[in-house]
Amino acid sequence: MAQNNSGSVSIVGNKKHAYDVLTKACVYFCSTLTVAILLAMLIYIVIRGLPQINWTFLSSQPSSLKGIYGILPSIINTLYIIVITLLIATPIGVGAAIYLNEYTGNSQKFRPVVRFIEFTVETLSGIPSIIYGLFGAIFFGERLHLGYSILTGSLTLTIMVLPVVIRTTQEALKTVPQSFREGALGCGATKWYMIRTIILPSAQSGIITSVILAIGRIVGESAALIFTAGATTNLPKNWLTHPTTSGATLTVQMYFGVSNGKYVDEGFGIALVLMVIVLGINLLTKKLSSMKKSDR
Amino acid sequence: MAASTGISDGYPNEPTQKPEKETSAGMEPSFRVDTIQGSSKSKSSIEKVMSVIFTVCGLSAVVAVFGIAAYMVIAGTPAIREIGIAEFLFGTQWRPTAEDPSFGILYIILTSVVGTGLSVLLGVPVALMTAVFLAELAPKRLYQLVRPAVELLAGIPSVIYGLLGSILLVPLMRRMESWIFAGSTTHQFTGGANLISAVLVLAIMILPTVINVSETSLRAVPREYREASLALGATQMETIFKVTMPAAKSGVITGVVLGIGRAIGEAMAIMMVSGNVVNIPLPFNSVRFLTTGIVTEMSYSSGLHRQALFSIGLVLFVFIMVINILLNTVLKKGGDANGTK
Incomplete structure (x- = not known):
């Protein structure tokens, strides 16, 4: 230049x-x-x-008796936590985004309310995971008597990923053209009908992105799970009641394996698995956002 | 697309009756709107229910923040009251399991402050330069290489940072330590897990946060600023550092503050590299941070000891809340005025 x-x-x-x-x-x-x-x-x-990385590593449960180290239970636990967390967090998060964008959107009356809610969302995303862990342990674990369980962990993570879901969905809702809303309302659609049939389908890819980002956050989380979901690595005995038992995710298993010095090499195996997942999530979000751009 | 089909599915051909003047700005749908689907009564009750549901969802974040704050205070204050706030915050002895236990967390607080400060000092310049590269200098090819790298850096779980730190950094530190303190009789050898290792790990971990926010704010600086500066004879780099950077100041500061928040709240990564001994934060000392203090002792603590750990959590929470409020009041306002946010 x-x-x-x-x-x-x-x-x-x-x-x-x-x-x-x-x-x-x-x-x-x-x-x-x-x-x-x-x-x-x-x-x-x-x-x-x-x-x-080999088949035994991926498909067995760790047993010091047999001298094998495997990560299957923690993969299953991670999946459980992802599914339960998202089942709770996505509806609430998307609902909150809809409230912020559609129900209070442009009106002056609600401006302070919106600002305050956005402030709390930002605050939530700034709270470190160890605090979530402490809160989850005393509230869900002790007060609600859920103890060390996958359910406690999921509920804790629900609060943690809420800001991710709310913000990403809100961004997606903002990109839905105003004319869509006016058109629908002009045809006589009621608010909920418009949201259900026009707004949500248009914001679909944004909502999916938010879910994927949330998955990334859950997969990488450890500090919030140690005191809530615990460190047990057993295969589920009963698939239905499994969430009420303690279960370590990949990161937690890796942390305990490495920090007691016994399974450092295996830790690198888990690290590689985690990196592959993170890489996949990054590529997927990128793909989705480029799709969204070509949509418009 | 979905939009048009949605309409034609729900409302086949018939003209709608009396579409009331209802703009999207109106928050309450007017219930007298007659639609062809169902009676207006059932419609309006669904509408009412849905608007209540969405309001509840919208308040979830508020409830969560206040719930967490309330519980941190409830769980954190009993120990502080029992120990005494001055004794707790300014005491230097942390012997929770001793016969005559003492709970002073001054060194732990200092470690968190010093560790965070040093990692920001180390990480922010590198992050800023990278942000400048991404926003101003990078050719498209290189951009497509560096950008995903930053994103990946942001996605790496903190335990992995900890693992790599403990395998790569700690042995290095051990060698440095035994070289520097060879023959010293007063130094407590740490085996390499010390403040420096933790600071280095933290410095790397805050990179993506600072890079992302700074890049966004650099990009938001109006083109005219650069053009004017270049036209006045400033070189490209002068323009970047003397015009663009100052214009993006508030965004950059926001990035730095977010980085501070990330560093002070990080637990698992530094858990594995900091050595976990309550100590004065000197470079080659094993140290304990607020976060690692909680993680280390939580599993076997009980009684007052456990409550004291919750109090440490409360102290950490207060730090974070101060940072957040700072971000949302002082910095947001500055950003609005500059038009960068």
Whole structure:
């Protein structure tokens, strides 16, 4: 762009050139550093993790008696927690977004209410997971007598992913053209009918994105689950009552395995599995958002 | 698309009766609207029920925040009252299981503050430069490489950061430690799990937060600012650092504050690299953060000890709430004025 030719006659002189080169070098160095850190982490995880991955690792439950280490129970627990959490969090989150965008949207009367709710949503997303863990343990675990169980963990995570769902859905609702609403209402549709048949289908991909983001958050969570869902790694005996028993997710199993120093290599195996999931989630959200763009 | 089919499905051909003047701004649907589907009575009751349901959903976040705040206060205050607030906050002895137990968390608070501060000092410049690269300098090709990298960095679970830190950083620190303190008799050797390791891990973990927010705010700076600056003879880099950056200031600060929030609340990653001994936060000391203090002892604590851990949680919660309120009052207003947010 506006590069100074230091050789030619210039009113600004060489000093500026040095400034440019220096800052540019700094910018490039820092961005390279960011990417290099990530690549180094990825490569190291793949190198240490790949030898651990085999069928027994993926399909058995850990047993010190037989000397096997497997992650099947924690995969199942993770799935349980994802499903239960989303079953509760998605309707509430989408409902809250609809309330914020459709029911209070433009009216002056509700402005303070909306601002306050948005403030609390932001606050929720800023609360660290360890606090959620403490709250979940005393409220769901002790007060509601759910103890260490997958259910306690899911309820705790429900509150944690709520802001993700609300915000992403709200963004999606904002992109639904105002003319859709006016058209529907003009045809005599009632509010709920309009939301059900026009707004929600139009915001579909945004809602799906919010669900995927929530899954990412749940898969990576550990601090909120240690005191709520516990650390047991057993295969479910009864699929229906399994949520009332304690169960470790992948991250929790990995944490306990690594922190007592026994299963560091296996930890890298789990890390690799987690990285694959995270990568998949990132690609999926990217795909969805590009689809959304081509829609319009 | 879905929109048009939705309408024609529900309302076949017949002209609608009397579409009342109802704009989307009206929050209460007028119940006298007669529609072709069902009686207006059943319609209006469904409408009423749904609007109540949505209102309840909308208030869920409010309930959650107040519920959490209430429970943190209820669970956290008994221990503080029993120990005494000065003793608790400014005491330097943390011996919860001793015969004569003492609960002073000054060093733990200091560690959290110092650790967070150092990691921000280390991480923010790198993050800002990367944000500048992404928003201003990156050619499309490189952008498509760096952007997903940042996103992936944001998605990596914190235990993985902890695992890598404990396997890669800690041995390095151990070597450095034994080299620096060779022959020292007063130094307590930590085996490498120390404040530096924790700070490095935290610095990496806050990168994506700061990068994302800063990039967005840099991009929001109007084009004219840059054009004017370039036309005045400033070079590209001068424009970025002397015009664009100051214009995006409030967004950048928001990013930094969010980074602080992330760093101070992080538990599992630093759990595995900080050594977990209550100590003065010096670089080569094993230290304990507010978050790790809770995680370490929660499983075997009971009675007053357990309540004291909840009090530590309360202290952490207060820190976070202060950061949040700061974000939402001071910084938001600045952002609105600049038009960057």
